[in-house]
Amino acid sequence: MSVATRTDxxxxxxxxxxxxxxxxxxxxxxxxxxxxxxxxxxPLLFMVAAxxxxxxxxxVTDWQGFTLRWFRELPNDQRMIQGLWHSLLIAAGVIVISIxxxxxxxxxxxxxxxRGSSLLYTVLVSPxxxxxxxxxxxxxxxxxxxxxxxxxLFTAMAAQSSFIASYCMLMFMARLQRQDRVLEEAALxxxxxxxMVFRRITLPFLMPTIxxxxxxxxxxxxxNYNTTFFAIGGSWTLVTEIGSRMRFGLSPMIxxxxxxxxxxxxxxxxxxxxxTRKRA
Amino acid sequence: MEALVRSYGKGLTAVFAGLVALWIILMIxxxxxxxxxxxxxxxxxxxxxxMLAIEIDRAYTKRFQLEQQVQRAQNAADAEPGASAPSVSxxxxxxxxxxxxxxxPSAGGLPQPSAxxxxxxxxxxxxxxxxxxxxxxxxxxxxxxxxLSSGEAGMKATYSLKNFTTMSGIHFQIFVMTLLYAFxxxxxSFLICYPVAFVIATTxxxxxxxxxxxGLVIPYAINELLRIFSWIMILEKNGILxxxxxxxxxxxxxxxxxxxxxxxxxxxxxxxxYAYVLFMVFPIYNTIDTLDKNQIEAARDLGASAWKIxxxxxxxxxxxxxxxxxxxxFMLSAGSIAVPEIVGRGLHPDWFSQLIxxxxxxxxxxxxxxxxxxxxxxxxxxxxxxxxxxxxxGIRDIAK
Numbered sequence: 001m002s003v004a005t006r007t008d009x010x011x012x013x014x015x016x017x018x019x020x021x022x023x024x025x026x027x028x029x030x031x032x033x034x035x036x037x038x039x040x041x042x043p044l045l046f047m048v049a050a051x052x053x054x055x056x057x058x059x060v061t062d063w064q065g066f067t068l069r070w071f072r073e074l075p076n077d078q079r080m081i082q083g084l085w086h087s088l089l090i091a092a093g094v095i096v097i098s099i100x101x102x103x104x105x106x107x108x109x110x111x112x113x114x115r116g117s118s119l120l121y122t123v124l125v126s127p128x129x130x131x132x133x134x135x136x137x138x139x140x141x142x143x144x145x146x147x148x149x150x151x152x153l154f155t156a157m158a159a160q161s162s163f164i165a166s167y168c169m170l171m172f173m174a175r176l177q178r179q180d181r182v183l184e185e186a187a188l189x190x191x192x193x194x195x196m197v198f199r200r201i202t203l204p205f206l207m208p209t210i211x212x213x214x215x216x217x218x219x220x221x222x223x224n225y226n227t228t229f230f231a232i233g234g235s236w237t238l239v240t241e242i243g244s245r246m247r248f249g250l251s252p253m254i255x256x257x258x259x260x261x262x263x264x265x266x267x268x269x270x271x272x273x274x275x276t277r278k279r280a
Numbered sequence: 281m282e283a284l285v286r287s288y289g290k291g292l293t294a295v296f297a298g299l300v301a302l303w304i305i306l307m308i309x310x311x312x313x314x315x316x317x318x319x320x321x322x323x324x325x326x327x328x329x330x331m332l333a334i335e336i337d338r339a340y341t342k343r344f345q346l347e348q349q350v351q352r353a354q355n356a357a358d359a360e361p362g363a364s365a366p367s368v369s370x371x372x373x374x375x376x377x378x379x380x381x382x383x384x385p386s387a388g389g390l391p392q393p394s395a396x397x398x399x400x401x402x403x404x405x406x407x408x409x410x411x412x413x414x415x416x417x418x419x420x421x422x423x424x425x426x427x428l429s430s431g432e433a434g435m436k437a438t439y440s441l442k443n444f445t446t447m448s449g450i451h452f453q454i455f456v457m458t459l460l461y462a463f464x465x466x467x468x469s470f471l472i473c474y475p476v477a478f479v480i481a482t483t484x485x486x487x488x489x490x491x492x493x494x495g496l497v498i499p500y501a502i503n504e505l506l507r508i509f510s511w512i513m514i515l516e517k518n519g520i521l522x523x524x525x526x527x528x529x530x531x532x533x534x535x536x537x538x539x540x541x542x543x544x545x546x547x548x549x550x551x552x553x554y555a556y557v558l559f560m561v562f563p564i565y566n567t568i569d570t571l572d573k574n575q576i577e578a579a580r581d582l583g584a585s586a587w588k589i590x591x592x593x594x595x596x597x598x599x600x601x602x603x604x605x606x607x608x609x610f611m612l613s614a615g616s617i618a619v620p621e622i623v624g625r626g627l628h629p630d631w632f633s634q635l636i637x638x639x640x641x642x643x644x645x646x647x648x649x650x651x652x653x654x655x656x657x658x659x660x661x662x663x664x665x666x667x668x669x670x671x672x673x674g675i676r677d678i679a680k
Contacts (some may be wrong), residue, residue, distance in 0.1 A: 027473060033479050041499065043554070044510050046513055047510035049514060058513055099304075101299055104296035104299035104300045104302065104303075105299075105300050107284070108297065120300075123308060126308065130611070131611050137649065137653045138314065138653075139311055141304075141311065146314070192286050195292060197288075223503045226616070230637070239503065242503075246512070248508055250513075255509075257506075261502060265498055269501060272497075273497075
């Protein structure tokens with residue numbers, strides 16, 4: 001951290017801050033960041049710890065011995081299992097809908113240079129900027145008023161897709177903006193049909209992003225609460241079920257689910273970090 | 281459009297355009313328009329619908345009374361010594377028209393004087409049951425009428441601003457408070473995040489950078505509900521915070537001095553900041569990361585104070601990130617349903633999103649719910665445009 005006063009002899013004379021001051025400032029800043037991360041992680045650690053506590057109310061202060069009971073009880077909880085199944089079903093639907101929509105939007109927006117493109121862009125990203133509950137509400141009303149579809153798994157899927165498709169589109173646009181058009185132009189000049197070019201050049205170029213987008217869409221869908229809560233009607237997903245359990249009192253089973261979520265998150269995050277670092 | 285056709289051909293272009301059109305129509309524009317339409321459609325609930333509801337209620341009450349009479353008559357028949365075998369099992373054999381009748385406990389407690397004899401009562405019961413059947417049919421008819429009048433938005437409804445103007449004073453106050461709170465959450469999140477984003481963006485040590493990024497990504501990716509839940513454990517009456525306060529001697533839990541932190545405004549506020557703070561860190565980090573760090577060094581060498589470096593060099597560069605972070609944080613907290621529902625436990629003063637939920641699912645007043653949603657939507661749009669104007673960034677910079 002002691003940045004080169006030796007290689008910069010002019011440092012002090014030009015009026016730069018004295019080194020001691022800067023070291024102090026850096027120390028305070030460093031300490032602050034440590035506190036920030038501690039506050040971010042401590043609650044999660046408590047939650048994880050309480051999942052292994054035999055106490056029937058989740059707690060870390062009242063330790064009644066180590067147990068795996070709450071994990072063993074999970075598979076017997078029919079509503080949770082059913083909820084997980086609903087979540088997976090919705091997530092699959094969301095992927096199937098959002099990826100083609102996102103791709104189409106990205107293709108049109110990156111190639112369109114007319115005045116309308118700004119408006120189109122605003123419309124297509126608007127679901128990201130609108131509160132989730134409003135997406136849920138509008139989807140629920142729309143499907144009932146127009147098609148008589150009652151709120152349920154389908155409307156939850158439609159509501160989630162509306163904004164997840166926007167996220168996917170933004171990812172595809174970022175990738176397409178880095179695309180070198182020369183390859184496509186060359187193929188076209190050499191007589192390849194536009195469809196051939198699309199299938200052989202554009203799609204393979206986008207493939208890694210499509211896979212990432214699938215993963216992101218899947219996670220977004222599974223984790224979504226606000227939108228789903230409003231659009232799902234009488235049905236439920238894993239997350240809305242967790243939410244309603246939390247409102248009616250705490251159970252260490254929620255902690256157990258939390259541990260599973262945390263473990264999956266950490267594994268995915270670390271894998272992602274390692275993969276991107278290797279590529280860099 | 282020509283560029284599109286040239287690169288992808290007519291067929292593919294048509295497919296793309298069709299999909300985008302579907303997306304816009306089915307998922308973005310028409311649903312919004314439907315909501316707006318409902319928001320401005322006022323249904324006079326005091327009029328016909330209410331009359332229907334009263335009539336239905338009356339029919340139900342009448343039917344219930346009749347069913348009780350039937351039960352009583354049958355019980356009396358049972359009590360008759362000479363009653364024949366079939367009528368012994370009569371109560372359970374009663375056609376289960378309405379659930380309440382079967383569980384009426386008082387029925388057995390009121391033995392009727394059996395003056396008329398069994399045969400006479402049989403007729404009575406039959407007549408009563410016929411009456412019940414007609415009532416049931418009537419209820420069904422009325423209910424289908426009610427469904428029609430409340431289901432078809434346009435039937436007896438008129439366009440007006442009444443859904444907004446009938447918003448009660450308390451609801452309006454909640455609306456304003458929600459926006460105010462959301463605004464405070466946004467400001468506080470920025471103050472908390474900025475130093476963190478700055479430190480991470482200016483770290484030169486690669487391992488430390490990777491570690492800190494992981495430190496951000498992991499809590500960010502963990503479900504919002506679980507992050508909220510983890511705080512409840514801390515804030516609860518027998519939670520970690522109270523235990524700690526007990527330990528250092530500020531309060532005495534055994535004497536019942538535990539402070540109920542949950543379900544207070546402060547708790548909702550704290551958890552909200554915790555839940556949404558990370559949506560502020562990432563955009564700011566991303567923009568500071570693109571700043572040429574030599575500019576900071578140069579400013580420093582030229583004698584700029586730390587304050588000046590940030591206000592003149594770093595923050596102007598980070599503007600788009602700050603704008604995005606603020607918009608996301610504001611939008612998430614103003615529209616949050618999870619935090620007030622779970623931390624608030626129904627005791628904390630309402631959040632506007634909870635009001636919307638109740639309009640829809642408890643008051644069954646979709647039009648007014650739509651009006652409330654529209655109010656929230658407009659507030660968010662105003663916030664977005666205000667932020668864009670203040671930070672002088674365009675929509676293209678925002679959604680990245």
